[in-house]
Amino acid sequence: MAYQELDYFRFSELLNEEELMVRDQVRAFVDEKMMPGIAEHWEKGTFPTEIIPQMGKLGLLGVTIPEECGGAGMSSTIYGLVCQEIERCDSGIRSFVSVQTSLVMYPIFSYGSEEQKKYWLPKLSSGEAIGCFGLTEPDFGSNPGGMRTKCHQEGDEWVISGQKMWITNGTVADVSLVWARDNEGKIQGFLVEKGCEGFTAPEQMHKWSLRCSVTSELVLENVRVPEANRLPKVRGLKSALGCLTQARYGIAWGAVGAAQACFDEVLHYVKEREIFDKPLAAFQMTQDKLAWMATEITKAQLLAWRLGRMKDEGTMHSHQVSMAKRNNVKVALDIARECRTILGANGITLEYQTGRHVCNLETVLTYEGTHEIHALVIGEAVTGIPAYRS
Amino acid sequence: MKIITFVKRVPSTTTRVLIKDGNALDPTGVEFILNPYDEFAIEEAIQQKDKSGDGHILVMSFGSADSQKELRTALAMGADEALLLQNPDAPNADGATTARTLTAAVKAREFDLLLFGKQSVDKEQHGVGPAVATALGIPCITEVTKLDITDGTVRAEREVEGGREIIEAPLPCAITCQKGLNQPRFASLKGIMAAKRKTLDIVDTDMGTPLVEVLKMEMPPERPAGRILGEGVAAVPALITALREEAKVL
Ligand SMILES: Cc1cc2nc3c(=O)[nH]c(=O)nc-3n(C[C@H](O)[C@H](O)[C@H](O)COP(=O)(O)OP(=O)(O)OC[C@H]3O[C@@H](n4cnc5c(N)ncnc54)[C@H](O)[C@@H]3O)c2cc1C
Numbered sequence: 249m250a251y252q253e254l255d256y257f258r259f260s261e262l263l264n265e266e267e268l269m270v271r272d273q274v275r276a277f278v279d280e281k282m283m284p285g286i287a288e289h290w291e292k293g294t295f296p297t298e299i300i301p302q303m304g305k306l307g308l309l310g311v312t313i314p315e316e317c318g319g320a321g322m323s324s325t326i327y328g329l330v331c332q333e334i335e336r337c338d339s340g341i342r343s344f345v346s347v348q349t350s351l352v353m354y355p356i357f358s359y360g361s362e363e364q365k366k367y368w369l370p371k372l373s374s375g376e377a378i379g380c381f382g383l384t385e386p387d388f389g390s391n392p393g394g395m396r397t398k399c400h401q402e403g404d405e406w407v408i409s410g411q412k413m414w415i416t417n418g419t420v421a422d423v424s425l426v427w428a429r430d431n432e433g434k435i436q437g438f439l440v441e442k443g444c445e446g447f448t449a450p451e452q453m454h455k456w457s458l459r460c461s462v463t464s465e466l467v468l469e470n471v472r473v474p475e476a477n478r479l480p481k482v483r484g485l486k487s488a489l490g491c492l493t494q495a496r497y498g499i500a501w502g503a504v505g506a507a508q509a510c511f512d513e514v515l516h517y518v519k520e521r522e523i524f525d526k527p528l529a530a531f532q533m534t535q536d537k538l539a540w541m542a543t544e545i546t547k548a549q550l551l552a553w554r555l556g557r558m559k560d561e562g563t564m565h566s567h568q569v570s571m572a573k574r575n576n577v578k579v580a581l582d583i584a585r586e587c588r589t590i591l592g593a594n595g596i597t598l599e600y601q602t603g604r605h606v607c608n609l610e611t612v613l614t615y616e617g618t619h620e621i622h623a624l625v626i627g628e629a630v631t632g633i634p635a636y637r638s
Numbered sequence: 639m640k641i642i643t644f645v646k647r648v649p650s651t652t653t654r655v656l657i658k659d660g661n662a663l664d665p666t667g668v669e670f671i672l673n674p675y676d677e678f679a680i681e682e683a684i685q686q687k688d689k690s691g692d693g694h695i696l697v698m699s700f701g702s703a704d705s706q707k708e709l710r711t712a713l714a715m716g717a718d719e720a721l722l723l724q725n726p727d728a729p730n731a732d733g734a735t736t737a738r739t740l741t742a743a744v745k746a747r748e749f750d751l752l753l754f755g756k757q758s759v760d761k762e763q764h765g766v767g768p769a770v771a772t773a774l775g776i777p778c779i780t781e782v783t784k785l786d787i788t789d790g791t792v793r794a795e796r797e798v799e800g801g802r803e804i805i806e807a808p809l810p811c812a813i814t815c816q817k818g819l820n821q822p823r824f825a826s827l828k829g830i831m832a833a834k835r836k837t838l839d840i841v842d843t844d845m846g847t848p849l850v851e852v853l854k855m856e857m858p859p860e861r862p863a864g865r866i867l868g869e870g871v872a873a874v875p876a877l878i879t880a881l882r883e884e885a886k887v888l
Contacts, residue, residue, distance in 0.1 A: 252652045258667050265707045266830060269714065272671065273824050307827030320827035 249516050251279060251336070253508055256546045262553055263329075270326050274333040277306060282337040287598040290338065290459045295420070299341070304375030308334070308345060310353045317357060318370035325556035328501035332552070335502030336509040339608035340460030342502045347416045348372060350494035352379030352425055355437060358490070359481040364439065368423060380421035380449075382412035382466045383488055389414075390621050391636075392427070393485050397468065399428035399436055406478060408438060408471045414615070418449040418464025425479075426466065427488050435488060437479040446471040457611040493566045496616045497559060500572035501552045503580035506609060507545050510580075510587040510602045514538075517591060517600075528590065537590060541583045548576040567629035574622035581609040639693035639787075641683045642744060643753040644767075645676040645712055647705040647729070648760040661852045662730055663760075672708040675755025677715075677822035678815035683753050684716040685820060686787060694718050696747070700739045700845075701728045706838060713833035714825035720836070723843040733761065734849045737769030743843075744774065751792075752812040756781045764814075771812035779805050781816040 260268065281299055289296050303309055311327040313319025320326075327349070335342035353372050356364055371377035388394045397410025408428050418424065424440045424447075440447055446469040451462060479487075515538070518529035528534050555572045558564035584606040588595040596603055613619050621636075628634045649655060650669040658664035680697065687693040697712040699705045700723040709720040723739055725731075731739075744752065754767035764780075771778030777792075784795035792811045796803050797818075825833075867876040882888040 250652045255667065255669075260669065265710060266834070268707060269711055269825065269830050270827060272711075273714075273826075273830070277824050305826060306824055307829075311827060315828070315831065321831060322827055326827075 251275070251509075251512055254511055254515075254542055254545055256542055257550065259546070259549055259553070263325075266322075267326055267329060270322070271329045271333060273306070274308065274330050275336075277302075278333050278337050282334070282341060286338050286341075286460065287601070287604065290340075290604050291598055293453070293455070293459045295340070295344065295460055295462055297420075300344075300375040300378070302375075303345070304373060307373075309348045309375055310369065310373040311349060313349075313353050313357055313369060313373065317365055318373040319353065319357075320373075323556075324497065324559040325553070327498060328552055328556045331498040331502040332505035332508075334505065336505035338460050338604065339502065339506060339612050340458045342498075342505070343416050343458060343461045346495045346498050346502070347381055348379055350498055351381035351491050352423070354494050355381075355425060355479060355482075355487070355491050356439070359437060359479040359487055360439075361476070361480050363476065364479070368439070371422075377422040378417055378420050380415050380417040380424045380464070380466075381491065382415045382418070382424055382426045383492075384414050385411060386413045390618060392488065393435075395427065395429055395435070397426070397428040398430075399438065400431050401475075402472075404475050405472045406436075406438060406475065408440070408468045408473065410468050412466035412468075414452070415449070415464050415466050417462055418466050419451040419462050421449065424449070424466060426468065427485075435482070435485045437482045437487065438473050439477045439479070440468070440471060440473055441477075444471050444473065457607045459607070489566075492616060493569050496569045496573040497555065497564075499612060499616055500555060500569065500576045503573075503576040503609070503612060504545065504549045504552055506605045506612075507541070507548065507576075507580040507583045510584045510605050511538075511541050511545060513600060513602055514587040514590050517594075534590065537586050541586060544579045544583060548579050551575060565629075567625050570617065570622040570625040570629075573616065574619055574626070577609065577612050578619055581606070581613055584609055639687060639690040639751060640747075640749045641687060641693060641695045641751045641753060642747065642749050643676070643679045643683045643695060643697050643712070643717065644740060644755075644770075645680070645697055645699050645705075645708050646673045646755075646758045646760075647671075647699070647701050647708040648673045648758050651759055657855045657857065661855050663855070665729075670704065670707070672711050673755050673758045673760075675757055675759070675815060675817070676708075676712075677755075678817065678819045679753040679755050679813075680712050680715050680717060681820045681822040682785060682813075682815055683751075684823075686751065686785070690787070696721060696749075698740065698743060699723065700725070700731070700736050700843065702726050703840075706840070709838055710830075710833050711825055713836045713838065714829040715823055716829065718836065720838040722838065722840045724840050725843050725845050727845065728843075730852070731845055732848055732850045732852075733763040733765035734769060735845055737766050737773065739843060739845055740766065741770050741773040743841075744770065750809045750811075751787070752776075752810070754812065754814045756814040756816050767812055767814035774812075776810050776812055777807035778812040778814070779807060780814045782813050783816050783818040785813060785819065 307320040310319035315321035399408045422442050426438050448467045449464045521528045551572050587602045647670050650671045653668045656664040683695045695717040697717040698721045757764040768778045779794045782794045786793040790809045792807045867873045
């Protein structure tokens with residue numbers, strides 16, 4: 249059944265010609281190239297590698313990076329729409345795009361040297377190279393500032409030791425952006441290439457969420473990298489968090505796509521499925537669920553849109569991203585769960601996409617700042633009092 | 639090779655349409671797309687241009703101001719230049735009126751090949767391509783699934799009931815494109831950026847007096863409820879009778 253986006257408030261009319269063109273092209277690409285094999289990949293726990301060069305060719309990796317650096321040079325609103333359409337297929341593929349674009353290309357573009365930009369950005373945008381972002385450690389998730397991974401300089405080289413966990417794309421990455429603390433306590437960012445001595449990236453298995461995405465440990469035992477691999481313009485942890493703001497922005501849009509996918513599936517289902525001699529859609533309780541979902545999707549999409557417009561104007565604050573990420577992901581997860589109830593037993597099979605989104609969104613709720621941490625960010629913004637430590 | 643392709647902005651086939659004033663589509667809240675058959679025409683134009691080694695693709699539309707989006711999409715796929723023959727009433731024009739308007743614009747230009755979609759998915763009249771070719775006095779091959787051009791000769795394949803037909807014609811020639819002719823490419827984000835820098839001319843166009851008038855549009859009647867004729871094999875004779883005599887499909 250062809251996808252039809254819920255557009256209750258004529259959201260499309262808020263988009264300009266270029267935004268509509270990109271959305272429609274990506275929508276068609278997702279339907280044709282991503283949807284067909286996705287459930288099988290999810291079940292097997294594999295990433296659909298064949299789509300990486302195709303995404304590169306289309307320009308979906310590095311949407312906001314300037315054209316002269318190999319990106320598409322487009323607006324943040326367009327990047328958001330790309331995330332929305334891709335996450336309609338699967339949060340794992342959107343995660344790949346988020347990491348590549350916001351957590352690897354963005355920091356190389358913003359904090360990297362000319363040589364680093366020239367070498368990595370074209371490869372990353374074509375999909376010839378894959379990147380990952382190593383911040384989280386086994387003991388430091390919500391408080392990455394406590395990280396134990398260390399680095400120190402020896403002549404023209406840096407020596408890095410430590411362990412990272414839950415790193416998207418880690419095992420398959422050609423370049424890992426690793427964050428480590430130096431002897432003065434400052435956080436530095438390094439580009440660690442695949443195959444470096446002392447560096448391994450075993451995959452973390454047995455996940456029941458984001459199964460299409462590769463999640464890995466990064467183990468660094470006295471890994472030596474030249475000074476040329478340090479991101480020279482990094483200014484401590486703030487720089488790492490700056491990347492996360494970019495990625496979270498995309499997630500706020502992506503979550504809308506996942507919710508739309510579930511809603512679309514269920515809307516077809518309730519009209520076809522007959523129970524007690526009438527379509528499921530004809531029961532008030534079903535309609536109450538659908539009305540709530542349609543309202544939440546509409547609100548979430550408008551929130552993402554406003555965030556995009558502010559980002560493109562240069563007036564967006566990270567605490568606003570927190571509100572959009574927090575709201576939209578939670579709402580998407582709640583919608584996915586509600587859709588699952590409507591599908592009954594069918595909802596627990598991979599024949600229907602809703603169950604896959606339910607599982608995936610549990611990760612999205614936790615990564616890139618947990619639901620609770622974003623409440624603290626918003627709380628601090630409205631009260632002026634930080635409440636991270638009690 | 640100078641190629642002109644023709645495109646139309648049409649309502650998406652998944653949109654739920656409503657009728658306005660009893661004889662027109664209500665465009666409010668409707669998603670519009672590039673007519674899917676026109677995508678085959680654009681793709682073919684790009685492939686034929688690439689094959690010939692040099693050439694130029696002009697993409698043309700008779701449409702309202704909104705049709706710029708569909709023309710830009712064609713530019714983003716790879717067309718070189720676009721022309722919008724603009725008239726706010728164009729979406730309601732009949733095929734003959736559209737053909738008359740396009741013909742006038744084509745006459746003012748040099749061309750070797752005209753590429754049309756075989757039909758637009760809104761009005762489904764299949765007429766514009768052949769009508770333009772007829773008015774220009776050039777050959778037209780419709781619903782083409784394979785196209786080969788060598789030394790000024792067009793060799794085209796089309797599917798006919800139970801087989802294939804192979805047709806030859808000299809250039810200049812008009813072709814209407816059928817599904818299967820090629821696999822239209824997606825417009826890349828870079829292509830969409832590049833399209834912003836390509837020429838899109840907009841010319842206000844008088845469409846003259848329409849040749850036909852749409853009196854009325856109606857939604858299809860609600861399907862009557864099904865009827866159970868019996869169960870198992872015993873019901874087959876009654877079913878056959880009903881299919882033959884009531885539904886008249888046997
Ligand atoms: C599939 C997947 C992919 C990931 N990809 C990456 C990646 O590519 N790169 C990367 O660096 N990381 C990645 N992560 C890690 C992710 O960002 C962390 O899991 C996240 O930051 C939470 O950290 P934690 O798991 O250690 O949970 P914790 O920080 O231990 O939190 C546990 C619970 O405590 C709550 N909590 C924490 N602090 C407070 C507080 N002050 N007040 C109230 N409640 C609090 C949290 O909200 C949460 O509910 C990924 C995670 C997953 C699951």
